[in-house]
Structure formats: structure tokens, C-alpha cells
Amino acid sequence: MSLTYATFAVVVRDGRVVDAAPIARWSIGKPEQRVADYYKRKGAEFVPLP
Numbered sequence: 001m002s003l004t005y006a007t008f009a010v011v012v013r014d015g016r017v018v019d020a021a022p023i024a025r026w027s028i029g030k031p032e033q034r035v036a037d038y039y040k041r042k043g044a045e046f047v048p049l050p
Contacts, residue, residue: 001045010024016030017030
């Protein structure tokens with residue numbers, strides 16, 4: 001995920017965030033869609049990693 005002030009990753013399994021960079025620790029345990037919606041509103045660019 002990339003914002004104007006930070007670029008970081010979150011790890012998702014079975015539709016939930018299971019790990020995240022310190023800037024996004026609040027997202028751990030939350031549904032992937034809820035986190036994605038939040039960051040989309042902030043203008044984030046998403047790039048899936050293999």
C-alpha cells in the first residue's frame with residue numbers, strides 16, 4: 001500500500017489482516033475489506049505481492 005507519506009504492507013489470510021507494518025498495526029484482526037476501504041478513502045494505491 002502506498003500513501004503520500006508512507007509505503008507499507010499488510011498480510012491477509014482468509015479475509016482478515018494477520019500482520020502489518022507498525023503504521024498500520026490497528027488493522028490486525030480486522031476484515032480486509034474494512035481496512036482497504038479506509039485506506040482507499042485516504043488515497044492509497046494498492047499493489048498485490050505474490
